[in-house]
Amino acid sequence: MSVACSLHGPNLDCGENNMCETCGCNVTHGNAHLVAPGGKLSKTEGGHEAVSLLRGLLNENDQAASHNRTHFDHHGVLAVNLMSAPGSGKTTLLETTIAALGDRLSIAVIEGDLETENDAERIRARGVEAVQITTGSACHLDAHMVHDALHHLDLSSLDLVFIENVGNLVCPASFGLGQHRNVVLLSVPEGDDKPAKYPVMFRAADLVLLSKCDLLPLLDDFKPATARHHLQNLANPAPVIDLSAKSGAGMNHWLEWLDREITTTRQAAPATLDQPAGDISAAGSTP
C-alpha cells in the first residue's frame, strides 16, 4: 500500500496499518492528500513548512512504558497498576495481599507518593521489597519514573510487581506505565457514582475493587449495584469485587483474580527466561 508519509516522501510503502514504517506516523488514505505535495497542509500561506504528524502527545511516555512492559514480559512478572483516590485503601490492600500470598509468591512494590516514605515502610515491614518514588508536586507516576524504580528490583526473582500510583482519580489515567493490568479501588465512603464522575479512570480499569465494604451497613446510601451500573455505562466489562481488606470479605476473589493473571503472564513469557532482556537503561532516565 503506497501512502504519502509527510516525513519520508510521497510514495513510501507504509504497510498494512497505513503507518509509515520509518517514523511511525499515522498518515492514512483519509488524510494523505492533505500532506501530499500541493496538499493544503504541505505549505502554509506564510511559507512555513507544515509537518503532519498524527502522533500521540505522550509518545515519549508510551515508548518508555513499552520498554518497561518488555522487561516485565521477558521475566514473566505480572505488573499491576493500582489506582484510586487518596485514602481508598491501596496500601492496606497490599499489606493484606502480601500476608496472604507472601509465602508462595515473590512480590515487590513500587510506591508513588507526593511526599514521605510512609507507605513503602509499611510494605517493607511485611518483608517485601518496596521502592519509593517521591514525586514532589507531580500528581501521577509516569513510565520514566517506573523505569528508574525498576533499576532497584531484580525482576528475575519476582512473580508480581504492584505499582501503587499516586492517590488521584484524574492524572494517573493518562500515563501508561507498562503495566499488564489496571486495578482501580473505589471505597464505600467515596460514593457509588465515582465511575460517572471520573470516566477516564474507570474506563481504563481492568478490575474494580469496591473497598472498605465492611462499612456498607453503616453507609447504606452506597449501592454496589449502582457503582456497577455506572461502570457499565462506560462500556467497561471489567469485573467488580466487593472487598474489605479489614474483614477479609471478597479477598478470595481478589486473590483468585491475581492468580489467574499471574498464570496468564507466565504462559506468555518467553521460554528462555535466563536470557538477558537487554540493557534496561536504554529508555533513558527521568528528565
Added chain:
Amino acid sequence: MHELSVCQALISQVEALARERSAQRVALIRLGIGPLSGVEPQLLVQAYPIASAGTLADGAELVIENLPLRVSCDACGQTTDALPNRLLCAACGDWHTRLVSGDELQLNSVELIKQANDSTRETSLN
C-alpha cells in the same frame, strides 16, 4: 494538574522535530483532543506559555481541535454520538460498544519557520 506534564511532553516532541528539520522556530501547533483523553484543553492552553518559555516553541500558536465522542455498537452495528460517562449505543441502548473516536491526545501537525527572513508570523505575534 497533569496538563503541565503533557505540555512538556508536547514541547519536547515539537522541539526535537524543529531541530531535526533545522527550523528557527515553531509557528503553529495543531492538536486533536477527545473528551475522554483525560486532558482538559483549557488547562493545556494555560500551561503552554509556562512550558514553552525559552524553547523553539515559545510564542507558537496552539490550535486545539476538539474531537467528537463516537461509539460503535457491537449489538446493532450503528455508530452514534455518546457522552463521556454514558458510552451506550444511542440507537439501541446496548452497553457493548467500542470507542471509535474521543480518547485522542494527538499531535496533528506543526508549522515550522525555516528561513531567518521568514518573519511573517513573527511580525504578527510581536
